[in-house]
Amino acid sequence: MSRVLITGASGFVGRHCLPLLTLRGYEVHAVCSKRPAPESAAIRWHQVDLLDSKQVANVVSEVRPTHLLHLAWCTAPGEYWTSPENVRWVQASLELLQSFAQGGERVVMAGTCAEYSWKHGWCSEGVTPIEPATLYGICKNSLQTILTAFAERRGLSAGWGRLFFVYGPHEHRDRLVPSVICSLLKGREARCTMGNQVRDFCYVEDVAEAFVALLDSPATGSINVASGRPLMVKDLVYAIADKLNRRELVHLGALPTSLDDPPLLIADVRRLGDEVGWSPRYDLDAGLDRTIRWWRAQSGDGARP
Numbered sequence: 318m319s320r321v322l323i324t325g326a327s328g329f330v331g332r333h334c335l336p337l338l339t340l341r342g343y344e345v346h347a348v349c350s351k352r353p354a355p356e357s358a359a360i361r362w363h364q365v366d367l368l369d370s371k372q373v374a375n376v377v378s379e380v381r382p383t384h385l386l387h388l389a390w391c392t393a394p395g396e397y398w399t400s401p402e403n404v405r406w407v408q409a410s411l412e413l414l415q416s417f418a419q420g421g422e423r424v425v426m427a428g429t430c431a432e433y434s435w436k437h438g439w440c441s442e443g444v445t446p447i448e449p450a451t452l453y454g455i456c457k458n459s460l461q462t463i464l465t466a467f468a469e470r471r472g473l474s475a476g477w478g479r480l481f482f483v484y485g486p487h488e489h490r491d492r493l494v495p496s497v498i499c500s501l502l503k504g505r506e507a508r509c510t511m512g513n514q515v516r517d518f519c520y521v522e523d524v525a526e527a528f529v530a531l532l533d534s535p536a537t538g539s540i541n542v543a544s545g546r547p548l549m550v551k552d553l554v555y556a557i558a559d560k561l562n563r564r565e566l567v568h569l570g571a572l573p574t575s576l577d578d579p580p581l582l583i584a585d586v587r588r589l590g591d592e593v594g595w596s597p598r599y600d601l602d603a604g605l606d607r608t609i610r611w612w613r614a615q616s617g618d619g620a621r622p
Contacts, residue, residue, distance in 0.1 A: 321384040324389035325348075325389035335359075335360055337525060341533055346380045348389070350364070363376050373412055374416050377416040383420075385413070387410060387426040388528070390406050394491045423474040424475050425476040428461055429453065430482075432458040432479060433448065435579040438580070442540060475538075479542060482517055497509070497554055498557055501561045505566065506567075512552075513550070514581070517544055517584045527542045530593050531593050534594065536592040545586035
């Protein structure tokens with residue numbers, strides 16, 4: 318049986334990967350930094366500080382994974398773009414990779430659309446220039462470059478999933494979709510930018526499924542992980558408002574649009590479809606229904622990120 322070690326297993330995307338990995342027949346070993354969840358027949362939890370190289374080496378030696386799905390990183394909203402922690406995560410990820418390569422076969426790591434030049438709008442692997450403008454994007458792209466060279470030298474199969482815009486249950490409540498939902502559920506004004514930016518939003522369960530499919534495929538190199546269904550931010554906001562019958566509480570233009578915020582940022586998903594064989598199961602309507610239902614269940618108090 319293939320054994321997968323998944324980092325960030327209790328995070329926004331990682332938690333949704335766990336049942337999908339078990340369905341594909343993996344023996345799942347989930348890493349988290351805090352106290353692990355109770356053991357189950359399907360998932361074994363390991364409490365590991367991934368910034369501690371000794372703990373990393375120990376868990377890899379114990380599990381002896383054949384596959385590695387590395388999703389963990391620093392992700393605090395408003396901080397991760399410039400946080401010095403990005404540099405530490407490059408180092409930690411390389412130490413994890415070196416330990417895994419002693420006996421592992423296939424690795425997939427999470428990248429970001431922030432690796433691309435945002436001047437072009439249309440992001441296509443191998444075509445759109447790589448020109449990260451933030452420390453986060455620079456560090457992610459540096460890791461991708463090293464991963465590719467290292468994997469080729471060691472005969473390791475390696476994929477790199479470049480994430481775009483994700484929404485769904487367990488998202489940090491300060492981000493766009495949950496902030497709008499929570500405001501409207503409480504009868505408060507949802508303050509937004511004008512919302513003319515065009516983005517590619519993908520429901521989190523679809524994103525998790527895409528990463529698991531990528532891990533389970535032979536596809537290598539950088540592959541965009543997105544829905545392939547662009548829309549304006551304001552259309553997303555109004556879709557939420559209409560589902561809650563609160564359109565009058567939406568205030569577009571209440572917040573300024575950042576000068577660094579590109580008008581167009583969408584993904585070419587042909588590699589994801591053609592080489593990985595994946596396409597999204599949820600359209601915007603279904604994804605928002607599930608997301609709103611989850612936030613309603615939190616009694617309007619939000620959820621821990």
